[in-house]
Amino acid sequence: MASEYAIEMLNITKRFPGIIANDNITLQLRRGEIHALLGENGAGKSTLMSVLFGLYQPEEGTIKKDGQVVKINDPNDANALGIGMVHQHFKLVECFTVLDNIILGVEPAGKFGLLQKEDARRRVIELSEKYGLHVDPDAKISDITVGMQQRTEILKMLYRDNEILIFDEPTAVLTPQEIDELMQIMRNLRAEGKSILFISHKLAEIMAVADRCSVLRKGKYIGTVNTADVTMEDLSAMMVGRNVNFHVEKKPSHPGDVILHVENMTVASKVHKNNAVKGVTFDVRAGEIVCIAGIDGNGQTEFVYGLTGLEPLVDGKIVLQGKDITNAPIRERSVSGMSHIPEDRHKHGLVLDYSLEDDIVLQRYFEGEFTKHGFLRRPNIRQYAEKLIEQYDIRSGQGPVTMARSMSGGNQQKAIIAREIDKNPSLLVAVQPTRGLDVGAIEYIHRQIVAQRDAGKAVLLVSLEMDEVLDVSDRILVMYEGEIVGELDPKKTNPEEMGLYMAGAKRDTVKKEA
Amino acid sequence: MQKSPNRESLLRKPGFQTLLASLLCIVLGLLVGFIALLIINPSGAGEAIMDIMRNFLNYSKRTTQIKNLGNTLVKTAPLLMCSLSVLFAYKVGLFNIGAAGQYVAGAGACIYCAVGLGLPWFVCMLASILAGAVVGAVSGALKAYRNVNEVISCIMLNWISLYLVNTLLSGVKNPTSPYTYSVTKKLVTVDGVQQVVDHPQALLPQLGIQGLFNNNKYVGLALPLAILLAVCIWVLLSKTRLGYELRATGLNKNAAKYCGMQDRHNIVLTMAIAGGLAGIGASMLYLTGFEDWSVTQSSVPGMGFNGIAAAFLGGLNPIASIFSSFFIQHITDGGAQLDKQVYPAEISSLISSLIIYFCGFVLFFKTSLNRWLDRRGEKPLTDKGGKA
Ligand SMILES: Nc1ncnc2c1ncn2[C@@H]1O[C@H](COP(=O)(O)OP(=O)(O)OP(=O)(O)O)[C@@H](O)[C@H]1O
Ligand SMILES: [Mg+2]
Numbered sequence: 001m002a003s004e005y006a007i008e009m010l011n012i013t014k015r016f017p018g019i020i021a022n023d024n025i026t027l028q029l030r031r032g033e034i035h036a037l038l039g040e041n042g043a044g045k046s047t048l049m050s051v052l053f054g055l056y057q058p059e060e061g062t063i064k065k066d067g068q069v070v071k072i073n074d075p076n077d078a079n080a081l082g083i084g085m086v087h088q089h090f091k092l093v094e095c096f097t098v099l100d101n102i103i104l105g106v107e108p109a110g111k112f113g114l115l116q117k118e119d120a121r122r123r124v125i126e127l128s129e130k131y132g133l134h135v136d137p138d139a140k141i142s143d144i145t146v147g148m149q150q151r152t153e154i155l156k157m158l159y160r161d162n163e164i165l166i167f168d169e170p171t172a173v174l175t176p177q178e179i180d181e182l183m184q185i186m187r188n189l190r191a192e193g194k195s196i197l198f199i200s201h202k203l204a205e206i207m208a209v210a211d212r213c214s215v216l217r218k219g220k221y222i223g224t225v226n227t228a229d230v231t232m233e234d235l236s237a238m239m240v241g242r243n244v245n246f247h248v249e250k251k252p253s254h255p256g257d258v259i260l261h262v263e264n265m266t267v268a269s270k271v272h273k274n275n276a277v278k279g280v281t282f283d284v285r286a287g288e289i290v291c292i293a294g295i296d297g298n299g300q301t302e303f304v305y306g307l308t309g310l311e312p313l314v315d316g317k318i319v320l321q322g323k324d325i326t327n328a329p330i331r332e333r334s335v336s337g338m339s340h341i342p343e344d345r346h347k348h349g350l351v352l353d354y355s356l357e358d359d360i361v362l363q364r365y366f367e368g369e370f371t372k373h374g375f376l377r378r379p380n381i382r383q384y385a386e387k388l389i390e391q392y393d394i395r396s397g398q399g400p401v402t403m404a405r406s407m408s409g410g411n412q413q414k415a416i417i418a419r420e421i422d423k424n425p426s427l428l429v430a431v432q433p434t435r436g437l438d439v440g441a442i443e444y445i446h447r448q449i450v451a452q453r454d455a456g457k458a459v460l461l462v463s464l465e466m467d468e469v470l471d472v473s474d475r476i477l478v479m480y481e482g483e484i485v486g487e488l489d490p491k492k493t494n495p496e497e498m499g500l501y502m503a504g505a506k507r508d509t510v511k512k513e514a
Numbered sequence: 515m516q517k518s519p520n521r522e523s524l525l526r527k528p529g530f531q532t533l534l535a536s537l538l539c540i541v542l543g544l545l546v547g548f549i550a551l552l553i554i555n556p557s558g559a560g561e562a563i564m565d566i567m568r569n570f571l572n573y574s575k576r577t578t579q580i581k582n583l584g585n586t587l588v589k590t591a592p593l594l595m596c597s598l599s600v601l602f603a604y605k606v607g608l609f610n611i612g613a614a615g616q617y618v619a620g621a622g623a624c625i626y627c628a629v630g631l632g633l634p635w636f637v638c639m640l641a642s643i644l645a646g647a648v649v650g651a652v653s654g655a656l657k658a659y660r661n662v663n664e665v666i667s668c669i670m671l672n673w674i675s676l677y678l679v680n681t682l683l684s685g686v687k688n689p690t691s692p693y694t695y696s697v698t699k700k701l702v703t704v705d706g707v708q709q710v711v712d713h714p715q716a717l718l719p720q721l722g723i724q725g726l727f728n729n730n731k732y733v734g735l736a737l738p739l740a741i742l743l744a745v746c747i748w749v750l751l752s753k754t755r756l757g758y759e760l761r762a763t764g765l766n767k768n769a770a771k772y773c774g775m776q777d778r779h780n781i782v783l784t785m786a787i788a789g790g791l792a793g794i795g796a797s798m799l800y801l802t803g804f805e806d807w808s809v810t811q812s813s814v815p816g817m818g819f820n821g822i823a824a825a826f827l828g829g830l831n832p833i834a835s836i837f838s839s840f841f842i843q844h845i846t847d848g849g850a851q852l853d854k855q856v857y858p859a860e861i862s863s864l865i866s867s868l869i870i871y872f873c874g875f876v877l878f879f880k881t882s883l884n885r886w887l888d889r890r891g892e893k894p895l896t897d898k899g900g901k902a
Contacts, residue, residue, distance in 0.1 A: 340772070
């Protein structure tokens with residue numbers, strides 16, 4: 001073959017109203033390499049990959065496959081060229097099975113156009129065994145974990161014999177264990193000669209798995225490096241243009257009054273007959289960050305739903321600042337001082353077809369400042385949105401009137417965080433708040449969370465990331481199978497000990513709070 | 515910032531694109547309707563399609579034209595209310611195919627209040643709002659609390675409403691015809707004997723508007739009121755807190771719940787408002803005396819269904835609905851101008867349903883237009899790409 005490159009994207013420019021998402025970017029993917037793409041939120045990574053996948057047409061630039069200029073008008077063209085993509089936000093049909101999703105669009109039809117699923121099933125099983133992609137072909141998408149959904153997306157690409165695989169932030173939604181598995185899968189794919197483009201905000205992953213890394217900043221191409229020649233600090237400096245402090249600076253905490261008291265909380269599970277949360281009891285005090293750690297699927301999601309009122313409790317009691325809110329409606333909890341950064345920003349956090357300003361006032365639109373005699377006070381909403389956009393550096397094409405849907409994933413997350421923190425809560429419930437954020441933004445958000453604590457707020461952090469848990473929290477509660485199995489001091493514990501608790505290998509007798 | 519020629523930026527405006535798309539739907543609908551006419555009888559097809567489009571202009575005398583324009587407007591008011599009903603629910607993510615039944619309930623309520631109870635027009639009108647709202651709220655409550663698909667419950671309620679109203683209005687039926695007494699009459703019982711007496715208070719005020727339409731006595735308050743309500747609905751949806759909540763519920767139910775909006779309550783409220791709109795629409799027609807209700811009718815009046823067409827043709831915009839309702843009514847009445855020996859009057863229903871059908875392609879049309887603009891935009895942009 002003529003070219004050493006499987007794919008070359010040359011001088012690509014893509015504009016959106018009010019913004020140049022890709023400004024003269026050149027990216028060259030070698031055959032059989034894992035090539036990472038790094039950049040801040042809104043730097044244009046997803047856009048560039050969407051151009052390669054035929055979802056957007058660039059205004060300028062050419063794309064070459066194996067040294068030949070190609071025109072990719074839509075994802076079908078991309079497919080025909082062997083290019084596949086796993087999107088940042090998955091694109092699966094919820095009510096279909098894994099198998100149906102995989103064959104969707106390339107259904108094997110037999111006589112009279114009847115579906116011939118048996119061959120397809122055999123191939124899917126073969127592929128999944130070959131690459132260690134464990135899925136249940138007959139499970140419905142709505143019933144399986146995000147990790148398995150992602151493996152379905154990967155199988156979808158492999159089933160189509162794609163040679164060039166694009167992974168847009170595949171690890172953002174995965175547990176550490178699943179991430180390790182994914183890394184191994186990617187290495188297997190590379191060994192099979194596939195070429196991989198990999199977007200991630202996690203520098204450690206890039207260092208671990210990628211051969212080379214290209215960096216974008218604000219739509220511009222900064223450079224490409226061999227990961228073997230650089231450090232994580234170098235990468236982050238290339239990406240944000242300054243040195244990033246990975247460690248969270250914080251003073252010792254001075255816990256005050258009990259803000260949140262949870263007693264014997266029990267929440268039913270949606271997937272099985274048992275309760276997902278079983279008699280959880282603890283307190284969060286003013287001026288401390290309590291973290292609920294654990295492996296995904298051990299009841300954290302249900303716990304938060306119960307706490308914030310999205311699901312009713314089977315049993316137990318919730319007291320916020322001395323007020324019993326066990327059966328209070330969501331709005332009452334919110335105005336009583338509870339803020340909630342939700343786990344799923346597209347499901348709960350945003351109305352995607354609202355403008356950014358409308359989404360920013362989602363928790364406050366009914367306040368006198370924004371509503372008068374039943375009418376919205378548009379000028380005040382605009383002003384408030386502009387203030388938060390400025391303060392939290394929320395980047396978008398058209399400022400307050402940008403549709404939330406068109407914003408980059410990380411900037412959507414920043415909008416939610418801005419909204420929830422600026423509500424000035426007495427209790428901040430933050431579930432995976434830094435999911436999908438770049439290192440600079442993570443640093444900023446962590447500082448905000450610590451600032452909330454120092455201002456005397458109670459913070460309840462739910463996180464799957466060991467580093468975040470150890471770095472940010474003042475007290476760690478480990479949740480395993482719906483129970484709190486241990487309370488740890490982040491200064492005295494270590495990842496190994498935490499891991500034992502998280503895996504259920506070790507547990508303390510649940511102690512009663514004083 | 516990129517600079518594009520004015521013409522292009524106009525083509526890019528979503529509102530303008532919707533307008534273009536709607537016009538395209540109309541043209542396509544008429545075209546296919548024309549083909550249908552050709553198939554039925556080729557020789558007169560050209561004349562027939564023109565007759566439909568001309569509607570009241572078919573009359574040679576100017577005064578008759580104006581009077582007939584008045585008739586079209588009389589029916590435009592209820593149609594507009596039905597289309598508002600449909601689009602309002604649609605904004606909240608509900609498909610109110612029950613506008614037809616809510617309209618029927620409104621008709622029953624106002625006619626009964628007028629003829630049976632001898633009440634003045636504004637009370638009759640309130641009764642029709644209430645009746646429509648109740649029927650709408652039932653679908654809403656079924657959806658909110660029992661997760662019954664609103665389309666199913668609406669269709670069933672359409673029939674339930676029809677037969678309930680037929681039964682109710684049998685009590686105020688003219689014994690010599692299948693129709694009820696006109697709303698200008700009322701039934702009173704004197705010494706145990708039922709008598710029919712005049713009851714002009716049930717008629718909507720004319721406000722002197724009839725003078726503009728060659729003294730068409732049916733024209734009056736209804737149309738200005740309907741237009742006012744269209745503006746109110748637009749304001750409600752885009753300017754108020756309630757509109758903000760309702761649209762959020764329609765766009766993302768989970769997010770609405772997450773931020774504490776009462777999603778169930780909002781669904782019931784939406785359907786009640788939608789029902790009230792369809793209900794008042796009925797009173798805008800029946801309280802003019804333009805038509806009487808036939809208690810033997812066994813199909814749900816088409817007004818509510820035409821409302822769906824008008825709502826979609828108007829791009830789900832309350833203000834645009836005013837015009838799309840007029841248009842739909844215009845060609846519906848135009849259908850009555852056809853030579854019944856040769857062509858069925860339903861041809862105009864066919865055309866309006868074709869138009870809704872093509873409205874389904876509005877999104878497709880917009881995407882294609884944008885693609886085309888993108889492709890066309892590529893060259894000029896390349897020239898000045900460097901300093902953009
Ligand atoms: N469809 C669109 N319409 C308008 N603007 C868009 C659209 N898609 C992306 N943008 C804008 O282009 C810029 C780049 O977005 P992109 O999604 O490529 O960022 P990203 O690098 O993937 O960021 P993240 O890490 O947050 O996912 C953002 O400012 C975004 O607002
Ligand atoms: Mg992205």
